[in-house]
Amino acid sequence: MTLNLLPGAGIKSETEIYPSDMMFVQENSLVAIASPFNPDPQVARELNVVVTAYSSTVMETDDTPFITASGKMVREGIIANNLLPFGTKVKIPSLYGDKIFIVEDRMAERKGDYHFDIWFPSYWEALNFGAKDVIVKVLES
Incomplete structure (x- = not known):
């Protein structure tokens, strides 16, 4: 996800998903868990x-x-x-x-x-x- 830190100035920052936002499912699939930056899809x-x-x-x-x-x-x-x-x-x-x-x-x-x-x-x-x-x-x- 890219966030405009200073709109119009061209300064942007990449938001990272940290390991705490991830979990393993059935021991072989890494999936993102819900967070404010990654809401659970409806x-x-x-x-x-x-x-x-x-x-x-x-x-x-x-x-x-x-x-x-x-x-x-x-x-x-x-x-x-x-x-x-x-x-x-x-x-x-x-x-x-x-x-x-x-x-x-x-x-x-x-x-x-x-x-x-x-x-x-x-x-x-x-x-x-x-x-x-x-x-x-x-x-x-």
Whole structure:
């Protein structure tokens, strides 16, 4: 976040998120916790959906398996969906608590709008995830 310290004078300062503003979720994901500079996002709506998983294998993706449909590199926290715009943030509380996923990829059209696909680094992790009926919370942007 950039703050104008002296408007018109061009003096700016970068605000930092300190380690006390972060926490680990499920031992592998560092997430920001609510603070005045990082308020907890509000839920815009809830969707009953099917959540599955995928990885960057040729049989599960197109000819650019490490690039999402939005043009970003795959990484922890990427989720695919056909309904929501790229950049939409969602939570899946029943599976991941307050962890936030960002829609950066798409799925085969036949999957429809109420199906989400979480990216995993390995084929076996994705396969073991299976398919789950859950509520996804879409966050305000």
